[in-house]
Amino acid sequence: MSLTIKHLIGLHGVPSDDIQTILDTAKTFREVLERPIKKVPTLQGKTIVNLFYEDSTRTRISFELAEKRLSADTINFSKSGSSTKKGETFKDTIRNIEAMKVDMIVVRHESAGVPQFLTRISKASIINAGDGRHEHPTQALLDMYSIRERLGKLKGLKICVIGDIAHSRVALSNIFGLQTMGAQVSVCGPLTMIPQNIESLGVKIYTDISKAISENDVLNVLRIQLERKAGTSIPTLREYHNYFGITAERIEKNNKDILILHPGPINRGVEITSEVADGPYQIILDQVTNGVAIRMSVLYLLGTRQ
Amino acid sequence: MKILLKNLNLLNPEQKINHESDLLIEDGKIIELGSNITSIDSQTKTFDFTGMYCVPGLVDMHVHLREPGREDEETIETGSNAAAGGGFTEIACMPNTNPAIDSAEVVKLIKDKAKNHLVNVHPIGAVSVNRAGEGLSPIAELVDAGAVAFSDDGVAVKTSALLKSAMEYCLMFDKTIIDHCEEICFSDGAMNEGFISTLLGLPPLPSVSEDLIVARDILMAEYTGGKIHIAHISSKKSVELVRNAKGKGIKVTAEATPHHFTLTDDVLKNYDTNFKMSPPLRTEEDVQAIISGLKDGTIDCIASDHAPHSVEEKEMEFIYAPNGILGLETELALCLNELVSKNHLTLDDLVLKLSINPRKILNLPIPKFETNELANLTIFDPEKIWTVDVSKFKSKSKNSPFDKRLLKGASVAVINNSKMFFENKFTDI
Ligand SMILES: [Zn+2]
Numbered sequence: 001m002s003l004t005i006k007h008l009i010g011l012h013g014v015p016s017d018d019i020q021t022i023l024d025t026a027k028t029f030r031e032v033l034e035r036p037i038k039k040v041p042t043l044q045g046k047t048i049v050n051l052f053y054e055d056s057t058r059t060r061i062s063f064e065l066a067e068k069r070l071s072a073d074t075i076n077f078s079k080s081g082s083s084t085k086k087g088e089t090f091k092d093t094i095r096n097i098e099a100m101k102v103d104m105i106v107v108r109h110e111s112a113g114v115p116q117f118l119t120r121i122s123k124a125s126i127i128n129a130g131d132g133r134h135e136h137p138t139q140a141l142l143d144m145y146s147i148r149e150r151l152g153k154l155k156g157l158k159i160c161v162i163g164d165i166a167h168s169r170v171a172l173s174n175i176f177g178l179q180t181m182g183a184q185v186s187v188c189g190p191l192t193m194i195p196q197n198i199e200s201l202g203v204k205i206y207t208d209i210s211k212a213i214s215e216n217d218v219l220n221v222l223r224i225q226l227e228r229k230a231g232t233s234i235p236t237l238r239e240y241h242n243y244f245g246i247t248a249e250r251i252e253k254n255n256k257d258i259l260i261l262h263p264g265p266i267n268r269g270v271e272i273t274s275e276v277a278d279g280p281y282q283i284i285l286d287q288v289t290n291g292v293a294i295r296m297s298v299l300y301l302l303g304t305r306q
Numbered sequence: 307m308k309i310l311l312k313n314l315n316l317l318n319p320e321q322k323i324n325h326e327s328d329l330l331i332e333d334g335k336i337i338e339l340g341s342n343i344t345s346i347d348s349q350t351k352t353f354d355f356t357g358m359y360c361v362p363g364l365v366d367m368h369v370h371l372r373e374p375g376r377e378d379e380e381t382i383e384t385g386s387n388a389a390a391g392g393g394f395t396e397i398a399c400m401p402n403t404n405p406a407i408d409s410a411e412v413v414k415l416i417k418d419k420a421k422n423h424l425v426n427v428h429p430i431g432a433v434s435v436n437r438a439g440e441g442l443s444p445i446a447e448l449v450d451a452g453a454v455a456f457s458d459d460g461v462a463v464k465t466s467a468l469l470k471s472a473m474e475y476c477l478m479f480d481k482t483i484i485d486h487c488e489e490i491c492f493s494d495g496a497m498n499e500g501f502i503s504t505l506l507g508l509p510p511l512p513s514v515s516e517d518l519i520v521a522r523d524i525l526m527a528e529y530t531g532g533k534i535h536i537a538h539i540s541s542k543k544s545v546e547l548v549r550n551a552k553g554k555g556i557k558v559t560a561e562a563t564p565h566h567f568t569l570t571d572d573v574l575k576n577y578d579t580n581f582k583m584s585p586p587l588r589t590e591e592d593v594q595a596i597i598s599g600l601k602d603g604t605i606d607c608i609a610s611d612h613a614p615h616s617v618e619e620k621e622m623e624f625i626y627a628p629n630g631i632l633g634l635e636t637e638l639a640l641c642l643n644e645l646v647s648k649n650h651l652t653l654d655d656l657v658l659k660l661s662i663n664p665r666k667i668l669n670l671p672i673p674k675f676e677t678n679e680l681a682n683l684t685i686f687d688p689e690k691i692w693t694v695d696v697s698k699f700k701s702k703s704k705n706s707p708f709d710k711r712l713l714k715g716a717s718v719a720v721i722n723n724s725k726m727f728f729e730n731k732f733t734d735i
Contacts, residue, residue: 012505091621111623112507113577132625134507172507196510197501 001025003301007126009115010135011177019181023145026290026297032069033293043072043303046103052078052129053109058264059129059139062288063106066295072303075102080110090114091121098122104303107131125302130169139263140173142294144181146287147218150259155182160212162188162244163222163271164233166195170263174220175201188212189244192233209244214254220261221246224271237270246272251281261287308332308350309726309735310343314360314685319654320662320672329360331681334724334735339675353728355685355718361657362673363395363682363722365664366634368459368484368537368561368609371397371427374415375404380614380702382416385634386425387700388612390727392634393684393717395425398668401432402460408432408443413451424725424732428454428668433472433483439464442471449479454668457484459537462519464490466526473532482533482559482667487519487544488585496625498586502571508624513541513592516585520544524551527558535667536560538611540585542595549604559667560599561609564640565631565707567596573707579620579627580707583613597650600659607663610637614703632706635699640708642688642715653688685719692716 001021005014032040048067052060060076067074077097097105104125107115112132119126130136148154159178165171165187175185179202187194188206199205206212213219224240234240251258260272260282268274276282311329316339318324330338330345338345346352366389372380380388382399389397399416401407407416413429420427431453432443437460445456456476462485463469472483488511495511497503503510520536524547527534536548539560551558571587581587599605610633619628641660645651651659661684665672673682694711696704719728726735 089618089621090623109623111625113624116577117623132507133509169507172505195504196499198504200501201504 002305006302006305007115007119008137008298008302009119009126009128011137011140011173011180012135014177014180016180019141019144019177022141022294022297022301023148025301026141026145026293029296029300030290030293033289039069039071041071042300043067043070046072046303047075047101048072048104048106048299049075049077049097049102051097051105051107052076053114054080054130056108056130059108062291063129063295066292066299069292070296070299070303072299094118094121098124104299125305127298127302133167133169135173136169137173137177138291138295138298139170140177141298142287142291143174143220143261143263144177145290145294146261146283147259149286149290150283151217154178157183157218158186158216159183159218159220160186160188160206160216161220161222162209162212162246163224164193165189165198166193168222170220170222175203186212186216190234190240209246210250210254213250213258216255216258218259218261219246220263221271222263223265223267225267241270245270246276248273248275248279251276259283264288307735308346310346310350310352311360311685312352312354313356314358316675317359317361317653317657318675319657320362321674323675324654329675329681331721331735334681336675336677336679336681338677357689358685358687358718359653360683360685362661362684363720364393364638364660364684365396365398365670366394366610366612366637367398367607367664367668369397369399369612369634370402370614370630371399371416372614373403373419374412378702379616382419382427383423384700384702385612385614386420386423386427388634389425390720390732391700391717392636393638393686393720394634395682395684395720395722396428396670397425398428398430398454400457400459401430402437406432406437407448407453408435408437410444410447410451413448413453417452424720424722424727426722428452428670430455430457430459430484432456433458433463434468437461439468442468442475445472445475446479449481454670455482455484455535457486457537459484459486461490462486462488466522469523469526470530473526473530473534477530477532480669482535484535484537485519485523486537487516487523489515489518495586496582497574498571498588500571500589502574506574506577508574511586513543513588516541517543517547520547524548524556524558527551528554528556531557533557533559538563538566538585538609539596539599539605540566540588540592542592545595545599545604549599549602552604559606560604561607562596562600562605563609563611564633564637564644567593567600568640568644569707577624578707579622579624580631580705582624582627582629583611583631584629597645600645601650606659606667608637608641608659609664610634614701615705617704620705630705632699632701632703635701636694636706636708636713638686638717639692639713639715643713646688647714682722683720684717686715686717688715690714690716
């Protein structure tokens with residue numbers, strides 16, 4: 001099976017056959033990860049650059065591990081903030097990297113649109129590891145994989161993404177990917193954290209966390225951070241926790257069949273209590289393992305695409 | 307030297323002129339009008355302009371020339387050349403240069419560099435020293451040196467107290483404050499807030515950020531009796547605010563840019579920074595409101611907000627790239643395409659918006675088609691079809707979102723200051 005897409009910029013517009021192929025291929029790699037020797041030679045001779053303009057240890061390690069398991073040669077390039085402030089423009093950096101004959105670029109950037117920009121200036125296959133508050137497609141794919149692994153399907157499920165939707169790159173990718181696979185997606189959070197017109201994407205908005213828990217099959221709980229401008233979206237973390245936090249009490253009262261995901265890192269006692277984060281409803285560590293398999297799948301499918 | 311311009315459609319709504327005529331110009335002055343001009347000699351150069359319109363020279367009252375400070379992006383000369391190429395004989399330049407136009411010396415420097423050009427360059431002085439929003443610039447000195455209006459463009463006049471002072475002070479000179487209406491606390495947004503910003507994951511800038519300052523400015527104009535001009539109006543609500551204020555007799559005027567009546571935020575879908583400007587492109591509803599504002603006179607004039615930026619800066623990541631696009635060389639054609647061809651404005655209306663009204667706002671003399679008047683005119687062909695090619699622009703920068711666009715209507719010639727720009731060259735006449 002080969003993908004119709006050449007790059008993975010986001011899940012917006014990616015056909016369901018492609019998503020299915022990525023998820024199915026990830027299953028094979030998931031089995032590889034259980035073997036004593038976890039390495040396959042599929043991307044031998046391919047060069048992948050991990051271009052991280054924003055700190056994200058977890059995502060970078062997950063990609064790096066996936067690349068190593070596929071026997072690719074990898075280069076890490078990390079920088080933060082605007083490239084031009086430091087003398088070299090982003091485009092020049094890319095041209096330099098390009099001159100080293102790389103096959104794929106995994107990119108994380110604070111500005112939305114950078115992966116798309118890369119497809120215009122580079123011949124390499126581009127994988128978005130998170131751009132601004134736009135998309136983070138491999139995160140959504142691993143979420144989908146993990147849900148499917150646990151519940152056996154995606155079609156017909158109701159999934160609610162909870163937290164700071166406006167500043168999240170995970171939310172949009174979840175919405176696009178899950179909707180393509182036939183699931184219903186909703187969001188829940190204080191209205192200051194819900195971006196304008198999101199309902200135009202066919203997304204229901206909850207502001208009552210209990211209702212969100214009782215009316216959904218899956219909760220994808222996002223990490224809450226106090227923004228630079230503390231106090232402008234939410235007054236305090238305590239208030240957020242009291243009104244939107246996922247607690248064992250809320251789950252037991254509203255929906256004991258709920259499945260809980262969290263992209264990490266967890267802010268214990270804020271968006272989720274430790275009791276829930278370590279408890280029976282969640283699959284947070286499975287997500288981490290599945291993340292490697294999903295990234296292997298994406299790298300393999302794009303890297304061997306004819 | 308005499309030149310004879312034949313078969314023009316002469317149009318000047320201010321003089322109620324709208325008929326065919328020839329024009330004889332000697333040493334830069336109109337010496338004869340009519341259809342049977344005889345006082346020509348063998349040296350007289352004759353031009354046949356059949357089918358073309360001749361109007362009082364166009365004015366763009368919102369241009370960024372970048373000199374002094376960023377001569378790599380535009381200079382007074384290249385910007386003036388771009389203006390002439392686009393059909394303008396007069397421009398007003400914004401004070402966000404480095405140093406800012408906050409001293410008589412800078413006003414003089416600009417006027418001095420511009421003095422031998424066809425295009426008249428009118429400096430707009432900064433409202434506050436270094437546009438920092440603290441103390442007033444030496445407004446009287448700037449007026450004496452030749453500043454035609456005051457603005458801290460790039461940002462709004464920072465505080466209501468400063469705005470009040472500036473308006474009261476400017477009353478003494480009958481000068482307008484031109485405000486870039488944007489509430490600074492929202493300015494980390496990179497595009498209009500709405501469905502598209504949600505879809506693209508770019509930091510949103512709500513249209514209410516503009517409306518708040520427009521409302522403030524109108525209230526201050528009413529309170530002080532001063533004159534306020536709303537630069538590059540872009541939101542539906544702001545148009546309504548100006549319309550209501552005008553109804554009450556408040557001294558408010560407004561301009562709109564061609565991009566705000568031509569494009570919506572939908573074009574940002576491939577994150578092209580050549581569509582990034584402030585105020586940002588908004589929705590179809592806003593575009594329609596701008597057009598109706600132009601139709602009913604709520605919006606007095608059209609100005610380009612010509613904002614040259616280097617390729618390196620525009621090629622930055624979207625959230626870091628600077629705001630602004632070129633305008634001078636596509637402005638007239640976009641007006642003809644989007645407003646006249648679509649029957650929103652008549653050619654008479656267009657001349658008001660691009661030539662007469664900006665002069666009234668800035669208190670500049672309006673050129674007349676009369677003997678002994680200085681020839682300050684634009685000749686354009688409303689039917690000429692051409693494709694925008696930024697590589698041929700006279701501007702030093704290339705950041706136009708309209709590159710490769712097919713447009714109908716173009717400037718053919720401009721005449722001012724005893725100079726003519728025709729067929730891509732300047733000649734003394
Ligand atoms: Zn402005």
